[in-house]
Amino acid sequence: MNMAKTLITTCAGIIFLSFAFVAYAQAVPPPLSIQILSQNTLDGVAGDYVTVKGQITNAGTTTLNDVTTYLSLVDTGTKLPVDLEDWSAEKGLYIGSIDAKQTLPLSWQIHFVKAGTYSLIIVAEAGSNEVPQVSTITHFNVAPKKNLNPGQVLPVALGTPIVLLCILFVLSYRRKIEE
């Protein structure tokens, strides 16, 4: 009877401690946090530039060193990550140290290269933390570029040399007749 009592008490203790630990973990925010200040969804046409703005905050009580932020872009159509080669001149921003309670601005200029739908997140990692922090998702809706009508170019691109060729034949024929 006593053994059963001890066992129940021990189990209850373990469960209580687990709950307490989880509650504590939820109550203490991670030291780094990223907020997106620009709109959640950005629309544009291929070729446009948009600016994604945010801020990074050190909510902890100690200075964080070796802080780096970088972008991660995913094509939601193909579900594949996108190479940022042409999309952004600065793929990552090395911030260095952030003092306790300090907030720093983040800004990326993004070039819409290809039509489609994309999701972008900003990832931040500090040298001392094993787990990186991520921002909320910014959605891109990129429409295809239609500022020029390629339908008009084909008749001109093909027609002009053909017309010139015809003129050339006519002039050559007239020259033969005159001779």
Place this chain on the structure above:
Amino acid sequence: MFTHIWHKEIRGELYTWKSMLWLLISSLLFSVTCYLLLTNKELSLLDQTELLWLLGKVIIGVGLLVITVDASSIITTEFEKETAESIFLSPVSLTDFVLGKLLAALTLWFAIFIVSIPYIIVASAGSHLAIPFIAYIALLGTLGVLGFVLLVFAISLFFRSSKNTLTTGLIILLGLSIPAVFSSTLKNDVVSQIISHANPIDNIFSSLDNVLVDYKVSLLENWQFIVPLVVFCLLALGLLAFAMYQFQKQGVIRSE
């Protein structure tokens, strides 16, 4: 009298396959450029103004190349075919001779310009830049071509050989074109800036940039590019006048 030489040259230009082929080749180059600029996924991402600027550079570049090659042979063939003597035995002055040839070379440029107009209109669709684009291609192209033709004619009278004139003309054209296509970051030092301001091709491209990209379309906003082009034409005219003076002193048959 110069009109007689001009008409004779035009007849020769228009009625021969070889001469008309230049126009066809120019047209094909414009077609390929225009089609790629408007349909190629990567190139079509350029702003329309930058796209027009690129097309403008191609039109002026092709025009200068064709006219330099044409002008290199238009005078010298008269010496190589030994027809110069009979021309100068007739009542044709050297000034009439040069003026007739000059008008013939400028007519070829005019033909290239006319061929380029449909491409300019298609590429400028929806931008309201078609008229300034056509006007500035006409103005800058004519000034550039005029300067080069005068320069090449002077070289023709000095050398009296197609091969030497063509080689020298092309070297000058290349020498002026290569620095003109350098990016502005490579022109930050004083020497590069002085060369850039003196280079006629650089001034043509900069003025096109000013008109098409920055939308500064008035002549007052482009005088800093047009004045060096006029100076280039005047210098080339001075050199031609000197070459004509030397030619008259030496005579048609030069004693080596």
